[in-house]
Amino acid sequence: MATAQVLKTGPYLARVALQNATEELSNQIPDGFPHELNSDLVWNGSDITEKYNFVYEINAEELQEIEDALEYFKSLSKPLGFVNKDTFSLPKLHTELRNISDEVHNRCGFKVLRGLPFDKHDISSHVAPIRGRQDFQYQGKPAHVVLGHIKDLSSIVDANKIGAPAYTTDKQVFHTDSGDGIALACLETAAEGGESKLSSSWTVYKELARTRPDLIRTLAEPWASENFGGRGDKYALRPLLHYQPKTKSTPERLIIQYARRTFTGYWGLPRSSDVPPITEAQAEALDALHFLAEKHAVSLGFRKGDVQYINNLSVFHARDRFKNTLEQQRHFIRLWLRDPENAWPTPEALKSRWSIRRRGA
Numbered sequence: 001m002a003t004a005q006v007l008k009t010g011p012y013l014a015r016v017a018l019q020n021a022t023e024e025l026s027n028q029i030p031d032g033f034p035h036e037l038n039s040d041l042v043w044n045g046s047d048i049t050e051k052y053n054f055v056y057e058i059n060a061e062e063l064q065e066i067e068d069a070l071e072y073f074k075s076l077s078k079p080l081g082f083v084n085k086d087t088f089s090l091p092k093l094h095t096e097l098r099n100i101s102d103e104v105h106n107r108c109g110f111k112v113l114r115g116l117p118f119d120k121h122d123i124s125s126h127v128a129p130i131r132g133r134q135d136f137q138y139q140g141k142p143a144h145v146v147l148g149h150i151k152d153l154s155s156i157v158d159a160n161k162i163g164a165p166a167y168t169t170d171k172q173v174f175h176t177d178s179g180d181g182i183a184l185a186c187l188e189t190a191a192e193g194g195e196s197k198l199s200s201s202w203t204v205y206k207e208l209a210r211t212r213p214d215l216i217r218t219l220a221e222p223w224a225s226e227n228f229g230g231r232g233d234k235y236a237l238r239p240l241l242h243y244q245p246k247t248k249s250t251p252e253r254l255i256i257q258y259a260r261r262t263f264t265g266y267w268g269l270p271r272s273s274d275v276p277p278i279t280e281a282q283a284e285a286l287d288a289l290h291f292l293a294e295k296h297a298v299s300l301g302f303r304k305g306d307v308q309y310i311n312n313l314s315v316f317h318a319r320d321r322f323k324n325t326l327e328q329q330r331h332f333i334r335l336w337l338r339d340p341e342n343a344w345p346t347p348e349a350l351k352s353r354w355s356i357r358r359r360g361a
Helices: 009-022 060-076 093-106 201-211 213-220 280-295 348-358
Strands: 055-057 110-114 130-132 135-138 141-145 148-151 172-175 181-188 196-200 223-226 235-238 241-244 253-256 307-311 315-319 331-338
Touching: 060 093, 093 110, 093 307, 172 280, 196 201, 196 280, 201 213, 201 253, 201 280, 201 315, 213 241, 213 280, 235 348, 280 315, 307 315
Parallel strands: 055 110
Antiparallel strands: 110 307, 130 331, 135 141, 148 331, 172 315, 181 307, 181 331, 196 315, 223 235, 241 253
16 A cells, blocks of 8 residues: 555644644745636636536547548558657648647646547647657666556566556546646556546645645745656755746746655655655645645546546646456556647746656657
């Protein structure tokens, strides 16, 4: 059991009550951060599905267009890394996919493309042409891995080498990945459980600003974020919360970037003793992000053949525990994406890390 991932409300509420009783908490929003957010990116899971049609279903004509594009790409005799909007042309569906990109970046922050036969097709390059590197190793050897398989490896891989719950049957608490956008394609659902959940980080911020402005300050301060992979410094100092005010050409942007395991460790890979421990306030902030995200979350009901597109800068994601059987095993494929046309400006504190992910991918 991965105790860093299984969160219970009781200890969190007890910590909140203790701090409220024993500490004088700031009731001021830090300078430069908003007291209020008004945007389609602010939504609640209780009613978002009534207000927003988050599913786009592929029709027969569009499927045929994909078949034709596939045959053309095969005729080029190129590796899959050369799939793009020119080598895999979708003249009609391309317009709908560009609309999806706009909705992901500028409306509610997520969209589901439904009805793809994934044994054959992948069209994420039309939603965002830049794909990010998932890792620098594959099967223990140096590699540039752009496409990631998300499935349970706990029965075949030493727990000391599994650094994230994505590769187990364990629950994944709310978090973000590295980069602008995520495409998650469902090749197979779990036999039981494994529900995908999304939550607006803008809604979480609004509630923190109203009820716990002291945690806004905590999130905006530098955190010691562990650098995994054994290269360079052991950790980097950067905030979890970033804000970009509205300009003449761009709307305001609020970004929260974090993964709990970066600060707590996971399974056989605990947080390094070379990295400063998190403070009590930081521990509470991590819990607050998760529990508020859970409070406002929506479950999407993933089906085989779905692609879920997420704005990683405005939406947290999570996953329930699941069970596989020999006949049915949960298997997803993940791409990290960036669309230069719709991309948000990358916060200064994240530029060096994210540029490595994009370089050469």
